[in-house]
Amino acid sequence: MNLATAAQSSIGRKLISGLTGLLLVGFVIGHLTGNFLLLAGPEAFNNYAYFLEHLFHGAGLIIAEIGLIVLFLSHAWSGFQVWNNKWNARKKNYEVPGDAGGKSKKSVSSTTMLWSGVLLLAFVVWHVAQFKFGIIDTGNRAVMVDGVEMRNLYGIVVDTFAQPLWTGIYVIIMVMLGFHLWHGAWSAFQSMGLANDLYLPTITKVAHFLSIVLAVGFVALPTSIFVFSNHFKAESDKYMQQYGTNETSGDMIYRTVSGLMSAEKGA
Ligand code: HEM
Numbered sequence: 347m348n349l350a351t352a353a354q355s356s357i358g359r360k361l362i363s364g365l366t367g368l369l370l371v372g373f374v375i376g377h378l379t380g381n382f383l384l385l386a387g388p389e390a391f392n393n394y395a396y397f398l399e400h401l402f403h404g405a406g407l408i409i410a411e412i413g414l415i416v417l418f419l420s421h422a423w424s425g426f427q428v429w430n431n432k433w434n435a436r437k438k439n440y441e442v443p444g445d446a447g448g449k450s451k452k453s454v455s456s457t458t459m460l461w462s463g464v465l466l467l468a469f470v471v472w473h474v475a476q477f478k479f480g481i482i483d484t485g486n487r488a489v490m491v492d493g494v495e496m497r498n499l500y501g502i503v504v505d506t507f508a509q510p511l512w513t514g515i516y517v518i519i520m521v522m523l524g525f526h527l528w529h530g531a532w533s534a535f536q537s538m539g540l541a542n543d544l545y546l547p548t549i550t551k552v553a554h555f556l557s558i559v560l561a562v563g564f565v566a567l568p569t570s571i572f573v574f575s576n577h578f579k580a581e582s583d584k585y586m587q588q589y590g591t592n593e594t595s596g597d598m599i600y601r602t603v604s605g606l607m608s609a610e611k612g613a
Pocket residue numbers: 374377381395398399407411414466470473474477478499503516523564565567568
């Protein structure tokens with residue numbers, strides 16, 4: 347059996363779904379940790395974003411992004427296949443009266459995995475367009491810090507979550523992420539054959555704890571920016587005043603146009 351055939355087999359799909367799911371959990375933990383720098387102020391957060399964008403002369407981020415795209419797509423593909431297998435098996439089981447056997451682990455989280463997954467994938471596409479490519483122009487210009495051009499990503503995030511609509515949407519999606527992980531984070535171990543009866547209860551408890559911590563952490567960021575938006579906006583303004591280039595002098599003015607950095611002479 348070659349690799350492609352193995353990946354297409356029922357066990358292969360489960361392995362891919364579990365492994366990619368766990369790697370994505372790792373990404374989400376890292377992303378949340380980095381995002382908490384928003385609470386440390388514009389310099390800390392923007393410098394962190396700048397560091398990531400320029401790691402190994404920009405190659406680090408490109409490699410990570412390609413890895414993330416592969417992870418998200420293969421997780422979505424294998425997750426759908428696993429769901430489809432179960433769906434077909436269930437349809438057949440219904441034709442034979444009787445008990446499905448074993449203790450049922452059904453929950454709102456487990457029965458909505460496909461739908462929470464589809465919504466999360468759509469969210470990620472939108473989220474990257476919103477923050478990375480800045481398709482909603484919040485008027486935040488790029489700044490020069492020690493001769494280095496940087497995006498005021500902090501200002502973009504703050505202006506976004508100062509609006510109840512965006513905070514509301516993010517809170518709903520982050521709760522959904524919690525639901526997805528509530529089931530996904532332990533069942534990944536089972537899918538990969540790494541959980542026996544002895545370890546499964548502990549793995550399940552740790553997974554449930556992690557899903558709550560991640561959902562609460564991700565909900566806390568937009569809501570605290572929304573509640574204390576005056577403070578966050580003042581911090582962003584101070585940063586822009588300190589580092590934004592001088593508009594009246596006719597010097598180079600840096601600004602973000604639909605998220606793409608452009609520099610205009612005396613615009
Ligand atoms: C409160 C919640 C979140 C906030 C404030 C946030 C913030 C951000 C920001 C500011 C960026 C742009 C980084 C840059 O351009 O340097 C970003 C990128 C990204 N975020 Fe989030 N994020 C949140 C939740 C999530 C969640 C739950 C996921 C995944 C399930 C996610 C996945 C991503 C991905 C894949 C990128 C693109 C990374 C890259 O290409 O550099 N984010 N996020």
